[in-house]
Amino acid sequence: MTTRKENSTYTRNEQCIVNCDLTYAVQKIEGRWKLLLLYKLSKNKLRFNELKKEFSYMSERMLSLQLKTMEKDGLIKRTVYAEIPPRVEYEITEVAKELLPILDQLSSWGSKQRKAV
Template structure:
C-alpha cells in the first residue's frame, strides 16, 4: 500500500475515528466491494480471475485495490504459487471468519428492512 503523510488530515481523522471500536470494525469492511468479496471467499479459496468473473462490473484495478486493502487489514490471505503462469489464490483469515456470523445478521436485517425506506 502507498504510504500517507503522518500529519495529513486524512491520517489524523482516521486515527481519531478508529479509536471507537465500532468505527474501527466498519472501517475495515467498509467500501463498495469488500463485504461482497468477503462473502464470496467465505466458502472457498478463489483465484483473481474467478473473482473477476463473479464481479463483472468491478474493474480489475478496483478489485486489485480492494483485495490489497483486505490483505493489508489482515482479512484476506494471498498465496502465490511458484508456477508458470503464476497462480494466486485468496482466502479469508481467521479474523475475517469471525465476521461471517455478523454478516449473516446484517443480511437478515437488510432483507427485512430494505423495502421499507423510501
C-alpha cells in the first residue's frame, strides 16, 4: 500500500513465506476494502466518483490506494480518457474474473461458518 522498508525484520520474515502460492494469492485480496471493490467492479465498469459514491463510508485515500495496488497486481484495469473534466474508468481483468467463482465458494463458507460460531 505504502512503500516498504526493504530490510526491516518484518520484511525479512516475510521472505520465509514468499514461495507459498496460497499466501501469495491471499495477499492479493487482503485489505479491508479490496474485495468489495472487486465484487462491485465485477458487475460494472465504474468511474472513480461512482465508486466513491457507492462506498461512501470509505475514505477517498483508501479508495485510491486500493485501486492502485489492485491495478499493480493485475486485478483491475484503469483507463484514462483525455477529457475535461477527467474521466477514469476501472474494470475487472480476466485474471480477476477467474478468481470470482473461488471467492463465491469462500463466501458461502464464510456464511456457513459465521452461523456456526
